[in-house]
Amino acid sequence: MSKQNTEMAGRPKIFDEKEAIDKATEVFRNKGYDTASADELLNAMGIGKGSFYLAFKGGKQELYIRSLKQFAEEFSKKIISAIEHSDDQIQFIRRFFLVLADAENCDIDRGCYLGNALVQLSEKDEDIKKITAGLLKNLQKIFATVICKAQENGTLENSDDPEVLAWHLTNLWNGIHVTRRMEASHETLRSMIEMNLRILE
Incomplete structure (x- = not known):
């Protein structure tokens, strides 16, 4: 089963939260909080929605x-x-x-x-x-x-x-x-x- 399918099946992949947050910071710095979209943040962080909401239960605001x-x-x-x-x-x-x-x-x-x-x-x-x-x-x-x-x-x-x-x-x-x-x-x-x-x- 691929990593993406594994995540969709309810077992989000493990990732380096500090590194992911650093990548999200670049998006926030360049786009601003209001303009940065969920897709842009997820793509920059290299994770899917399952992993994201498991680590950041408050969503975009908690990530920010x-x-x-x-x-x-x-x-x-x-x-x-x-x-x-x-x-x-x-x-x-x-x-x-x-x-x-x-x-x-x-x-x-x-x-x-x-x-x-x-x-x-x-x-x-x-x-x-x-x-x-x-x-x-x-x-x-x-x-x-x-x-x-x-x-x-x-x-x-x-x-x-x-x-x-x-x-x-x-x-x-x-x-x-x-x-x-x-x-x-x-x-x-x-x-x-x-x-x-x-x-x-």
Whole structure:
């Protein structure tokens, strides 16, 4: 009996859920939640309906929520790892923001997928709101740690409260994703970001 017939007979095939969710994330990133169809998601994930609904009983919405959660966890891990291996952590944060001005596509390093979800859907669904709010809090903690360390070792002259400075940066990250949807000029975005990054001088 073929794999497809086996699945239709009520024994869905086993698959790597993390890998499947990563593939679904690409569809959501490119198409958006509302536009992504069930067939497109299933084809990208390489599974049938039986396997899908066994793993994601809440259907497309559950898949999207798990996609956001998995992306958020990987995004935070990548930032923390990159900062830990950076020779100049303040400069790393500056670059982290400035690349957003020139980004044509939203890869995991930029986190646009989550930023867009926060703008579009966080007020529509409580689970999505919790995930995106958690991401913002994690970013704030990461920024605050770097700022506090830089103040202590003298590489950052700004002596304002590191917690407040970190929230300013977090608000900037969030705001950039709103502005990008209305302003396509890379020059304008870069100027706006550079103005906000003066707090890191």
